[in-house]
Amino acid sequence: MKKDIKSLYYDELAAELKALGEPAFRAGQIYTWLHQRTVSDFSEMTNLSKALREKLDGLYYITAPKPIRKQVSAIDGTIKYLWELRDGNAVETVLMSYKHGNTVCISTQVGCRMGCAFCDSTIGGLVRCLEPSEMLDEVMFTQLDSGKKISNIVLMGIGEPLDNFDNVIKFLNMVNDERGPGIGMRHISLSTCGLTEKFDKLAEYNLQLTLSVSLHAPDDETRNKLMPVNRNRGVEQLYSACERYFKTTGRRISFEYAMIDGVNDTPEHARRLASHIRKIGGHVNLIPLNHVDERSFEPSKPENMRRFIDILQENGVNVTVRRKLGGDVDASCGQLRRKMAVGRN
Ligand code: SAH
Numbered sequence: 478m479k480k481d482i483k484s485l486y487y488d489e490l491a492a493e494l495k496a497l498g499e500p501a502f503r504a505g506q507i508y509t510w511l512h513q514r515t516v517s518d519f520s521e522m523t524n525l526s527k528a529l530r531e532k533l534d535g536l537y538y539i540t541a542p543k544p545i546r547k548q549v550s551a552i553d554g555t556i557k558y559l560w561e562l563r564d565g566n567a568v569e570t571v572l573m574s575y576k577h578g579n580t581v582c583i584s585t586q587v588g589c590r591m592g593c594a595f596c597d598s599t600i601g602g603l604v605r606c607l608e609p610s611e612m613l614d615e616v617m618f619t620q621l622d623s624g625k626k627i628s629n630i631v632l633m634g635i636g637e638p639l640d641n642f643d644n645v646i647k648f649l650n651m652v653n654d655e656r657g658p659g660i661g662m663r664h665i666s667l668s669t670c671g672l673t674e675k676f677d678k679l680a681e682y683n684l685q686l687t688l689s690v691s692l693h694a695p696d697d698e699t700r701n702k703l704m705p706v707n708r709n710r711g712v713e714q715l716y717s718a719c720e721r722y723f724k725t726t727g728r729r730i731s732f733e734y735a736m737i738d739g740v741n742d743t744p745e746h747a748r749r750l751a752s753h754i755r756k757i758g759g760h761v762n763l764i765p766l767n768h769v770d771e772r773s774f775e776p777s778k779p780e781n782m783r784r785f786i787d788i789l790q791e792n793g794v795n796v797t798v799r800r801k802l803g804g805d806v807d808a809s810c811g812q813l814r815r816k817m818a819v820g821r822n
Pocket of ligand 1: 597638670671689691735765
Protein backbone atom coordinates (compact mmCIF):
# COMPACT_ATOMS: atom_id res chain seq x y z
CA MET A 478 0.00 0.00 0.00
CA LYS A 479 1.38 3.37 -1.00
CA LYS A 480 1.54 6.13 1.62
CA ASP A 481 0.27 9.69 1.48
CA ILE A 482 3.55 11.61 1.31
CA LYS A 483 2.03 15.08 1.74
CA SER A 484 0.50 14.13 5.10
CA LEU A 485 3.98 13.59 6.57
CA TYR A 486 5.47 16.32 8.76
CA TYR A 487 8.89 17.53 7.60
CA ASP A 488 10.59 15.49 10.34
CA GLU A 489 8.60 12.37 9.50
CA LEU A 490 9.54 12.73 5.83
CA ALA A 491 13.18 13.29 6.75
CA ALA A 492 13.19 10.12 8.89
CA GLU A 493 11.65 8.04 6.10
CA LEU A 494 14.13 9.34 3.54
CA LYS A 495 17.01 8.67 5.90
CA ALA A 496 15.79 5.09 6.27
CA LEU A 497 15.85 4.85 2.47
CA GLY A 498 19.52 5.86 2.58
CA GLU A 499 19.03 9.37 1.20
CA PRO A 500 21.17 12.34 2.28
CA ALA A 501 19.62 14.84 4.71
CA PHE A 502 19.05 17.63 2.15
CA ARG A 503 16.55 15.49 0.18
CA ALA A 504 13.80 16.13 2.72
CA GLY A 505 14.03 19.87 2.06
CA GLN A 506 13.91 19.40 -1.70
CA ILE A 507 10.92 17.08 -1.63
CA TYR A 508 9.04 19.01 1.04
CA THR A 509 9.37 22.18 -1.05
CA TRP A 510 7.99 20.46 -4.16
CA LEU A 511 5.01 19.23 -2.20
CA HIS A 512 4.25 22.14 0.11
CA GLN A 513 5.29 25.19 -1.89
CA ARG A 514 5.28 24.17 -5.53
CA THR A 515 2.12 22.01 -5.50
CA VAL A 516 3.39 19.31 -7.86
CA SER A 517 1.06 16.42 -8.70
CA ASP A 518 3.59 13.82 -9.75
CA PHE A 519 7.07 12.69 -8.74
CA SER A 520 8.20 13.14 -12.35
CA GLU A 521 7.91 16.91 -11.82
CA MET A 522 10.62 16.84 -9.11
CA THR A 523 13.36 17.71 -11.55
CA ASN A 524 16.19 18.09 -9.04
CA LEU A 525 15.92 14.40 -8.07
CA SER A 526 17.43 11.55 -10.03
CA LYS A 527 15.10 9.51 -12.19
CA ALA A 528 15.89 6.45 -10.08
CA LEU A 529 14.84 8.20 -6.87
CA ARG A 530 11.67 9.58 -8.44
CA GLU A 531 10.72 6.06 -9.50
CA LYS A 532 11.53 4.66 -6.09
CA LEU A 533 9.36 7.28 -4.38
CA ASP A 534 6.57 6.66 -6.84
CA GLY A 535 6.58 3.02 -5.83
CA LEU A 536 6.23 3.87 -2.14
CA TYR A 537 4.09 6.99 -1.98
CA TYR A 538 1.27 8.82 -3.72
CA ILE A 539 0.78 12.58 -4.10
CA THR A 540 -2.75 13.87 -3.58
CA ALA A 541 -3.90 16.31 -6.28
CA PRO A 542 -7.61 17.11 -6.39
CA LYS A 543 -9.24 17.74 -9.74
CA PRO A 544 -11.46 20.78 -10.10
CA ILE A 545 -14.68 19.28 -11.41
CA ARG A 546 -16.57 22.51 -11.14
CA LYS A 547 -15.70 26.15 -10.64
CA GLN A 548 -18.40 28.76 -10.14
CA VAL A 549 -17.72 32.47 -9.97
CA SER A 550 -20.23 34.80 -8.31
CA ALA A 551 -21.44 37.54 -10.64
CA ILE A 552 -22.17 39.69 -7.59
CA ASP A 553 -18.90 39.72 -5.70
CA GLY A 554 -16.41 37.47 -7.51
CA THR A 555 -16.46 34.76 -4.83
CA ILE A 556 -15.27 31.46 -6.33
CA LYS A 557 -16.62 28.07 -5.34
CA TYR A 558 -14.69 24.94 -6.31
CA LEU A 559 -15.89 21.37 -6.29
CA TRP A 560 -12.83 19.14 -6.00
CA GLU A 561 -12.71 15.48 -6.81
CA LEU A 562 -10.58 13.60 -4.32
CA ARG A 563 -8.47 10.52 -4.95
CA ASP A 564 -11.23 8.09 -3.93
CA GLY A 565 -13.95 9.74 -6.04
CA ASN A 566 -15.50 11.71 -3.17
CA ALA A 567 -15.89 15.43 -3.66
CA VAL A 568 -15.83 18.50 -1.41
CA GLU A 569 -16.34 22.21 -1.85
CA THR A 570 -13.96 25.10 -1.13
CA VAL A 571 -14.76 28.81 -1.34
CA LEU A 572 -12.42 31.70 -2.13
CA MET A 573 -13.50 35.17 -0.99
CA SER A 574 -11.67 38.36 -1.84
CA TYR A 575 -11.65 41.20 0.64
CA LYS A 576 -9.75 44.47 0.67
CA HIS A 577 -7.39 43.04 3.27
CA GLY A 578 -6.65 39.88 1.29
CA ASN A 579 -7.98 36.58 0.03
CA THR A 580 -9.66 34.14 2.38
CA VAL A 581 -10.17 30.48 1.60
CA CYS A 582 -12.97 28.60 3.35
CA ILE A 583 -12.08 24.92 3.50
CA SER A 584 -13.98 21.73 4.25
CA THR A 585 -12.58 19.38 6.88
CA GLN A 586 -14.72 16.30 6.26
CA VAL A 587 -16.64 14.69 3.41
CA GLY A 588 -20.12 15.34 4.78
CA CYS A 589 -20.88 15.97 8.45
CA ARG A 590 -22.57 14.09 11.25
CA MET A 591 -23.49 16.99 13.49
CA GLY A 592 -27.03 17.26 12.15
CA CYS A 593 -27.70 21.00 12.60
CA ALA A 594 -31.27 21.60 11.52
CA PHE A 595 -30.53 24.63 9.31
CA CYS A 596 -27.40 23.42 7.51
CA ASP A 597 -27.05 21.78 4.11
CA SER A 598 -23.61 20.26 4.78
CA THR A 599 -24.97 17.63 7.14
CA ILE A 600 -27.60 16.19 4.82
CA GLY A 601 -26.46 12.66 3.99
CA GLY A 602 -24.27 12.43 7.10
CA LEU A 603 -20.54 11.86 7.36
CA VAL A 604 -18.69 9.86 4.73
CA ARG A 605 -15.12 10.29 5.99
CA CYS A 606 -12.60 12.71 7.44
CA LEU A 607 -10.21 14.63 5.20
CA GLU A 608 -6.50 13.91 5.48
CA PRO A 609 -4.05 16.74 6.28
CA SER A 610 -2.86 16.61 2.64
CA GLU A 611 -6.39 17.06 1.34
CA MET A 612 -6.99 20.16 3.47
CA LEU A 613 -3.62 21.56 2.36
CA ASP A 614 -4.63 20.87 -1.23
CA GLU A 615 -7.79 22.93 -0.80
CA VAL A 616 -5.57 25.90 0.09
CA MET A 617 -2.80 25.27 -2.42
CA PHE A 618 -4.85 24.23 -5.43
CA THR A 619 -7.29 27.10 -4.89
CA GLN A 620 -4.31 29.44 -4.89
CA LEU A 621 -2.83 27.79 -7.96
CA ASP A 622 -6.03 27.76 -9.99
CA SER A 623 -7.23 31.25 -9.06
CA GLY A 624 -3.82 32.91 -9.23
CA LYS A 625 -4.75 34.71 -6.00
CA LYS A 626 -2.39 34.60 -3.05
CA ILE A 627 -4.19 33.25 -0.01
CA SER A 628 -3.67 35.25 3.16
CA ASN A 629 -6.39 33.87 5.45
CA ILE A 630 -7.98 30.50 6.08
CA VAL A 631 -11.29 29.70 7.72
CA LEU A 632 -12.21 26.14 8.65
CA MET A 633 -15.87 26.84 7.99
CA GLY A 634 -16.71 24.64 5.03
CA ILE A 635 -18.22 21.18 5.15
CA GLY A 636 -17.60 19.15 8.31
CA GLU A 637 -16.83 19.64 11.98
CA PRO A 638 -13.09 20.35 12.44
CA LEU A 639 -13.01 19.07 16.03
CA ASP A 640 -14.55 15.79 14.84
CA ASN A 641 -11.37 15.33 12.76
CA PHE A 642 -9.09 16.58 15.51
CA ASP A 643 -5.68 15.01 14.82
CA ASN A 644 -5.75 15.59 11.07
CA VAL A 645 -6.86 19.19 11.58
CA ILE A 646 -4.02 19.86 14.05
CA LYS A 647 -1.54 18.39 11.60
CA PHE A 648 -2.97 20.46 8.78
CA LEU A 649 -2.77 23.64 10.90
CA ASN A 650 0.87 23.01 11.79
CA MET A 651 1.74 22.23 8.18
CA VAL A 652 -0.02 25.22 6.65
CA ASN A 653 1.70 27.40 9.27
CA ASP A 654 5.16 25.91 8.57
CA GLU A 655 7.53 28.34 6.85
CA ARG A 656 8.79 25.45 4.71
CA GLY A 657 5.22 25.23 3.39
CA PRO A 658 2.60 27.94 2.83
CA GLY A 659 3.66 29.75 6.03
CA ILE A 660 0.25 31.20 6.83
CA GLY A 661 0.23 32.75 10.32
CA MET A 662 -2.06 31.26 12.96
CA ARG A 663 -3.57 34.69 13.54
CA HIS A 664 -4.83 34.51 9.97
CA ILE A 665 -6.69 31.26 10.62
CA SER A 666 -10.16 30.72 12.15
CA LEU A 667 -11.51 27.39 13.25
CA SER A 668 -15.27 27.10 13.61
CA THR A 669 -16.95 24.47 15.79
CA CYS A 670 -20.53 23.60 16.65
CA GLY A 671 -19.31 22.98 20.19
CA LEU A 672 -17.63 19.62 20.78
CA THR A 673 -16.79 20.86 24.27
CA GLU A 674 -14.77 17.78 25.22
CA LYS A 675 -12.14 18.85 22.64
CA PHE A 676 -11.77 22.47 23.78
CA ASP A 677 -9.23 21.80 26.54
CA LYS A 678 -7.15 19.62 24.23
CA LEU A 679 -7.18 22.34 21.59
CA ALA A 680 -6.23 24.96 24.19
CA GLU A 681 -3.20 22.86 25.19
CA TYR A 682 -1.73 23.37 21.72
CA ASN A 683 -2.03 27.11 22.39
CA LEU A 684 -2.32 27.90 18.70
CA GLN A 685 -2.92 31.59 18.21
CA LEU A 686 -5.81 31.00 15.83
CA THR A 687 -9.32 32.38 16.29
CA LEU A 688 -11.82 29.94 17.70
CA SER A 689 -15.34 30.56 16.40
CA VAL A 690 -18.19 28.88 18.20
CA SER A 691 -21.43 28.32 16.29
CA LEU A 692 -23.77 29.21 19.11
CA HIS A 693 -27.05 30.13 17.36
CA ALA A 694 -29.05 30.07 20.58
CA PRO A 695 -28.32 31.17 24.16
CA ASP A 696 -30.49 28.59 25.95
CA ASP A 697 -30.88 24.81 25.90
CA GLU A 698 -34.49 24.80 24.81
CA THR A 699 -33.78 26.66 21.57
CA ARG A 700 -30.32 25.21 20.97
CA ASN A 701 -31.44 21.60 21.45
CA LYS A 702 -33.97 22.07 18.70
CA LEU A 703 -31.44 23.43 16.25
CA MET A 704 -28.27 21.56 17.14
CA PRO A 705 -28.29 17.91 18.25
CA VAL A 706 -24.72 18.41 19.53
CA ASN A 707 -26.21 20.45 22.38
CA ARG A 708 -28.54 17.76 23.65
CA ASN A 709 -26.05 15.81 25.75
CA ARG A 710 -23.81 18.77 26.55
CA GLY A 711 -25.86 21.90 27.16
CA VAL A 712 -25.05 25.59 26.93
CA GLU A 713 -23.63 25.86 30.47
CA GLN A 714 -20.99 23.26 29.59
CA LEU A 715 -20.29 25.14 26.37
CA TYR A 716 -19.93 28.48 28.15
CA SER A 717 -17.54 27.08 30.73
CA ALA A 718 -15.46 25.34 28.03
CA CYS A 719 -15.23 28.73 26.29
CA GLU A 720 -14.16 30.47 29.49
CA ARG A 721 -11.43 27.90 30.09
CA TYR A 722 -10.27 28.17 26.48
CA PHE A 723 -9.94 31.94 26.83
CA LYS A 724 -8.11 31.65 30.15
CA THR A 725 -5.57 29.22 28.74
CA THR A 726 -4.93 30.85 25.36
CA GLY A 727 -5.74 34.51 25.95
CA ARG A 728 -7.60 34.42 22.64
CA ARG A 729 -11.09 35.87 22.58
CA ILE A 730 -13.77 33.66 21.11
CA SER A 731 -15.98 34.70 18.25
CA PHE A 732 -19.59 33.50 18.52
CA GLU A 733 -21.52 32.83 15.32
CA TYR A 734 -25.25 33.37 15.47
CA ALA A 735 -27.44 32.64 12.42
CA MET A 736 -30.60 34.73 12.70
CA ILE A 737 -33.67 32.57 12.10
CA ASP A 738 -37.11 34.12 11.88
CA GLY A 739 -39.19 33.45 14.98
CA VAL A 740 -36.79 30.79 16.27
CA ASN A 741 -33.83 32.50 17.96
CA ASP A 742 -34.31 36.20 17.22
CA THR A 743 -36.63 37.52 19.96
CA PRO A 744 -35.64 40.26 22.44
CA GLU A 745 -35.55 37.60 25.15
CA HIS A 746 -32.95 35.63 23.14
CA ALA A 747 -30.93 38.82 22.69
CA ARG A 748 -30.98 39.58 26.42
CA ARG A 749 -29.97 36.06 27.40
CA LEU A 750 -27.21 36.06 24.80
CA ALA A 751 -25.92 39.42 26.03
CA SER A 752 -25.77 38.30 29.64
CA HIS A 753 -23.73 35.20 28.78
CA ILE A 754 -21.35 36.97 26.40
CA ARG A 755 -20.72 39.75 28.89
CA LYS A 756 -19.62 37.12 31.35
CA ILE A 757 -17.40 35.12 29.00
CA GLY A 758 -16.16 37.99 26.85
CA GLY A 759 -15.87 37.67 23.11
CA HIS A 760 -17.55 38.94 20.04
CA VAL A 761 -20.83 38.08 18.32
CA ASN A 762 -21.00 37.63 14.57
CA LEU A 763 -24.59 37.62 13.32
CA ILE A 764 -25.30 35.77 10.08
CA PRO A 765 -28.64 36.35 8.38
CA LEU A 766 -29.74 32.75 7.77
CA ASN A 767 -28.93 31.59 4.24
CA HIS A 768 -31.48 29.75 2.19
CA VAL A 769 -31.21 25.95 2.08
CA ASP A 770 -33.71 24.15 -0.18
CA GLU A 771 -34.32 21.22 2.13
CA ARG A 772 -34.97 23.37 5.19
CA SER A 773 -38.06 25.32 6.16
CA PHE A 774 -36.35 28.07 8.17
CA GLU A 775 -36.44 31.69 7.05
CA PRO A 776 -33.98 34.50 7.79
CA SER A 777 -34.97 37.03 10.44
CA LYS A 778 -36.85 40.12 9.34
CA PRO A 779 -34.59 43.19 9.10
CA GLU A 780 -36.48 45.03 11.85
CA ASN A 781 -36.08 42.06 14.23
CA MET A 782 -32.42 41.84 13.41
CA ARG A 783 -32.02 45.57 14.10
CA ARG A 784 -33.76 45.19 17.46
CA PHE A 785 -31.54 42.20 18.31
CA ILE A 786 -28.40 44.18 17.51
CA ASP A 787 -29.62 47.16 19.55
CA ILE A 788 -30.17 45.00 22.62
CA LEU A 789 -26.71 43.44 22.32
CA GLN A 790 -25.09 46.84 21.93
CA GLU A 791 -27.05 48.41 24.78
CA ASN A 792 -25.65 45.60 26.91
CA GLY A 793 -22.09 46.30 25.86
CA VAL A 794 -21.65 43.32 23.52
CA ASN A 795 -19.38 43.73 20.54
CA VAL A 796 -21.41 42.66 17.49
CA THR A 797 -20.89 42.55 13.72
CA VAL A 798 -23.06 41.28 10.88
CA ARG A 799 -21.42 38.93 8.43
CA ARG A 800 -21.53 40.14 4.86
CA LYS A 801 -23.07 37.58 2.57
CA LEU A 802 -20.71 36.50 -0.21
CA GLY A 803 -21.24 34.11 -3.09
CA GLY A 804 -25.02 33.90 -2.58
CA ASP A 805 -25.70 33.35 -6.27
CA VAL A 806 -23.43 30.28 -6.40
CA ASP A 807 -24.60 28.74 -3.10
CA ALA A 808 -21.26 29.49 -1.51
CA SER A 809 -22.56 31.10 1.68
CA CYS A 810 -22.50 29.65 5.21
CA GLY A 811 -24.40 26.42 5.47
CA GLN A 812 -24.86 26.04 1.72
CA LEU A 813 -21.83 23.87 1.01
CA ARG A 814 -22.50 20.21 0.65
CA ARG A 815 -20.92 16.97 -0.22
CA LYS A 816 -21.52 16.08 -3.82
CA MET A 817 -20.85 13.06 -5.91
CA ALA A 818 -17.91 13.56 -8.23
CA VAL A 819 -20.34 13.16 -11.09
CA GLY A 820 -23.88 14.07 -10.34
CA ARG A 821 -26.17 16.68 -8.98
CA ASN A 822 -25.71 20.21 -10.27
N1 SAH B 1 -19.06 22.44 11.87
C1 SAH B 1 -18.45 23.74 12.10
C2 SAH B 1 -17.91 24.32 10.82
C3 SAH B 1 -18.98 24.76 9.84
S1 SAH B 1 -18.85 26.47 9.72
C4 SAH B 1 -19.43 24.65 12.80
O1 SAH B 1 -20.56 24.25 13.01
O2 SAH B 1 -19.05 25.74 13.20
C5 SAH B 1 -20.28 26.92 8.93
C6 SAH B 1 -21.02 27.99 9.70
O3 SAH B 1 -22.24 28.29 9.00
C7 SAH B 1 -21.45 27.51 11.07
O4 SAH B 1 -21.42 28.61 11.97
C8 SAH B 1 -22.86 27.08 10.81
O5 SAH B 1 -23.61 26.97 11.98
C9 SAH B 1 -23.34 28.14 9.88
N2 SAH B 1 -24.51 27.79 9.09
C10 SAH B 1 -24.96 26.58 8.77
N3 SAH B 1 -26.07 26.66 8.03
C11 SAH B 1 -26.33 27.96 7.88
C12 SAH B 1 -27.34 28.69 7.20
N4 SAH B 1 -28.31 28.08 6.54
N5 SAH B 1 -27.28 30.04 7.24
C13 SAH B 1 -26.29 30.67 7.92
N6 SAH B 1 -25.31 30.04 8.56
C14 SAH B 1 -25.33 28.70 8.55
